[in-house]
Amino acid sequence: MPGSLSLAERILIATGGLAGAAGVALSAAAAHAGGAFTGTVATMLLVHAPALLAIGLLGGAFGGKLLRLGAYCLLIGLLLFTGDLLARDYGGQALFSMAAPTGGTLMILGWLIVAAAAFMPARTR
Secondary structure (H helix, E strand, O other): OOOOOOHHHHHHHHHHHHHHHHHHHHHHHHHHOOOOOHHHHHHHHHHHHHHHHHHHHHOOOEOHHHHHHHHHHHHHHHHHHHHHHHHHHHHOOOOOOOHHHHHHHHHHHHHHHHHHHOOOOEOOO
16 A cells, blocks of 8 residues: 555654653753763754654655665664663663663664665655
8 A cells, every 4th residue: 555654664653753752751851860871862862763753754765675774773773872871870880891882883884874875766656
């Protein structure tokens, strides 16, 4: 059916919405309760939420699998990076050794893949 979204697209839209909501909530937490890394986490979530949402909404119009790969690198990197920083703030220890740098590297890679996807041919219907 034209206009219907795939499961992958729905996942990206949903995670974009959840990242946005978490970013707003953690911005408030950073303002009221502090935490050395909570503000950074909020910023990262709020910056990446619109990207995940936009990629999900594109529906594979261009970039196809490459664009989705970039989005999933962003998502996994975001989870690792923000999860590690929040674990340090609220749990007193890292998720695992090198979690934040690995997440940051995946986010950089994800953005580069998203940029490369811009040069893929448009899908014709």
